Amino acid sequence: xxxxxxxxxxxxxxxxxxxxxxxxxxxxxxxxxxxxxxxxxxxxxxxxxxxxxxxxxxxxxxxxxxxxxxxxxxxxxxxxxxxxxxxxxxxxxxxxxxxxxxxxxxxxxxxxxxxxxxxxxxxxxxxxxxxxxxxxxxxxxxxxxxxxxxxxxxxxxxxxxxxxxxxxxxxxxxxxxxxxxxxxxxxxxxxxxxxxxxxxxxxxxxxxxxxx
Numbered sequence: 001x002x003x004x005x006x007x008x009x010x011x012x013x014x015x016x017x018x019x020x021x022x023x024x025x026x027x028x029x030x031x032x033x034x035x036x037x038x039x040x041x042x043x044x045x046x047x048x049x050x051x052x053x054x055x056x057x058x059x060x061x062x063x064x065x066x067x068x069x070x071x072x073x074x075x076x077x078x079x080x081x082x083x084x085x086x087x088x089x090x091x092x093x094x095x096x097x098x099x100x101x102x103x104x105x106x107x108x109x110x111x112x113x114x115x116x117x118x119x120x121x122x123x124x125x126x127x128x129x130x131x132x133x134x135x136x137x138x139x140x141x142x143x144x145x146x147x148x149x150x151x152x153x154x155x156x157x158x159x160x161x162x163x164x165x166x167x168x169x170x171x172x173x174x175x176x177x178x179x180x181x182x183x184x185x186x187x188x189x190x191x192x193x194x195x196x197x198x199x200x201x202x203x204x205x206x207x208x209x210x211x212x
Contacts, residue, residue, distance in 0.1 A: 001207050002070065004082040004099035006092065008122065009115040012105040013140040015042035016174055018083040023182040024200035026056040030078040034058045037066055037095045038085045049180030064090040067098035088122065096126045101207055102135040103164075106156065108142055113155045120159050136206070138199065139167035164206075166199040168192075 003021065005014040015038070022034040034054075036043035039062045047058040061069065066082070074080055084095040096102055104119050106112045116137070123135045137156050153163050168174075171192045173183050183192040 001078070001101065001204075002074070002080045002082065002099045003101045003103060003203065004084055004095050005105060006084045006096055006099075006102050006119055006122070007105050007116075008087055008092070008118045009112060010086040012086070012107060012112065013168075014038075014086070014105055015046070015083050016178065017103070017105055017138065017140060017168065018043060018081050019046055020174075020177075020182050020184070020196045021200055021203065022056050022081040023184055024196050025079050025081070025204070027184060027197070028200065028204070031076065032056045033073065033077045033080045035066070035070070035080060035082045036060045037062050037091060038083050039091075040085070043083045046178060046180055051180070055182075055185075062091060064094045066091070066094040070098045088118070092122065093126065096122060096133070097130055099126075099133060101203065102126075102133060103138050103203070104135065104161070105140040106137050106152065107140055108152045110155075113152070116156065116159060120161065134207070135161050137161055137163045139163065141170040142167040143170055164199070164202055166195060166202045168195050168199065 005018050007014055018034060022032050025032040034043060034056055043058060044060050047054045082095050085092050102123050104116055106116050127133050139152055156163055173187055173192045177183050177186055183190060187193060
């Protein structure tokens, strides 16, 4: 299974979510590959900052032929997570086309909800070539008691895509993990680690369903 985090809005948290989902899948005993398809190289920088080897392979693959190149690389893996670039480009299109599931991270703000429409259109474009691509929203950096935090699900309803039940809350530990480690390594018993593991379980279960 190939999962791509896609958002045409910068700062949505794609890189952080990509790293953490890949690690949670690896902890579940699956062979997972993390692909950095963003020329900014945030995921590659994360891996390079580590003092110990990454718990899963990380490769840079920021080229417009990902959808053709990735199947051969997947021979040795059960799953792949792709961090995509934050703009409309041939590279973003190729990464989305390579995916079985596209996860669109949305922060609880009106601007993020409006901006999500551009990413949805890019997914629809890919589905015209590969109808089996699935897509869903994942709420990132949720602020529990804020009005927009409570209304985000209904605000996204117009896009006719499901919203994953597991939301990732805004926590300082995610910023601290950008120095080369995941929250599962820094604070394995924390609520943050539990949220990420629950997200991975929901995603893996979701892909077992043939039709939404």
